[in-house]
Amino acid sequence: MTKIVPVVHFEHVSKQYITDGAPVPALQDVCLAFGRGEFVALAGRSGCGKSTLLNLAGAMDFPTSGTVTLDGVVTSSLGDAGLTKLRREKVGFVFQSFQLLPTLSVVENVELPLLLAGRTGARSAALERLGRVEMDSYAARLPYQLSGGQMQRVGIARALVHNPSILLADEPTGNLDSGTGDVILALLREIASREGTTILMATHSAEAAAITDRLVRMRDGQVEEIRELCQP
Numbered sequence: 276m277t278k279i280v281p282v283v284h285f286e287h288v289s290k291q292y293i294t295d296g297a298p299v300p301a302l303q304d305v306c307l308a309f310g311r312g313e314f315v316a317l318a319g320r321s322g323c324g325k326s327t328l329l330n331l332a333g334a335m336d337f338p339t340s341g342t343v344t345l346d347g348v349v350t351s352s353l354g355d356a357g358l359t360k361l362r363r364e365k366v367g368f369v370f371q372s373f374q375l376l377p378t379l380s381v382v383e384n385v386e387l388p389l390l391l392a393g394r395t396g397a398r399s400a401a402l403e404r405l406g407r408v409e410m411d412s413y414a415a416r417l418p419y420q421l422s423g424g425q426m427q428r429v430g431i432a433r434a435l436v437h438n439p440s441i442l443l444a445d446e447p448t449g450n451l452d453s454g455t456g457d458v459i460l461a462l463l464r465e466i467a468s469r470e471g472t473t474i475l476m477a478t479h480s481a482e483a484a485a486i487t488d489r490l491v492r493m494r495d496g497q498v499e500e501i502r503e504l505c506q507p
């Protein structure tokens with residue numbers, strides 16, 4: 276029998292930060308597995324550990340105990356060079372505040388991850404990705420010339436330009452009005468379903484959770500509830 280390997284696997288993951296010499300528990304004994312093409316909402320109050328969980332999933336930080344496995348690799352087993360490679364190849368990040376570089380055009384923002392990774396064909400890959408989020412006709416614009424929803428489309432194109440296994444989105448609709456937010460959520464839904472990208476999304480929005488495959492509700496660093504949601 277073939278064993279199904281999750282794209283991201285948290286095994287008994289705890290994370291403590293040290294602030295002013297005192298430990299701050301951010302995650303406690305979290306066990307979760309995320310499959311290919313799964314779209315998962317992480318919900319819960321501010322401070323419950325959503326961003327910490329995303330950062331650990333993306334190998335931006337490590338657990339204090341337990342293991343995070345990303346595409347079969349235990350993140351804490353890698354040195355700096357291996358980590359940089361893992362992040363560049365496997366992970367895409369979408370931010371609440373978009374984080375586009377203001378002096379670069381739309382297409383320059385999107386091709387940047389490929390240029391940093393030394394890949395060829397960056398311009399054409401970036402234009403192709405922008406086309407998939409219906410932003411190719413804005414390629415030459417600067418970020419300030421875009422609406423919030425358009426900036427987030429560009430943010431999504433940049434996060435996906437290198438075809439990562441996992442897309443991590445930290446409150447991606449938090450700076451958008453609800454109508455625009457819904458369009459962005461529908462776009463993420465389509466990416467997970469069509470392209471098989473695993474998407475973990477921290478969110479406060481109830482509508483956001485409704486279009487995902489699974490809702491993970493967190494409380495005080497622990498998984499409080501997991502709800503499987505039916506997709507039509």
Ligand SMILES: Nc1ncnc2c1ncn2[C@@H]1O[C@H](COP(=O)(O)OP(=O)(O)O)[C@@H](O)[C@H]1O
Pocket residue numbers: 292293294299300301319320321322323324325326327328477
């Ligand atoms: N870099 C950090 N240093 C110290 N404490 C942190 C750091 N990041 C987060 N925390 C703490 O860890 C807990 C979880 O935070 P976070 O993951 O940001 O929650 P959420 O994203 O759900 O709001 C909170 O108590 C927060 O104050």
Ligand SMILES: [Mg+2]
Pocket residue numbers: 325326327445477
């Ligand atoms: Mg957060």
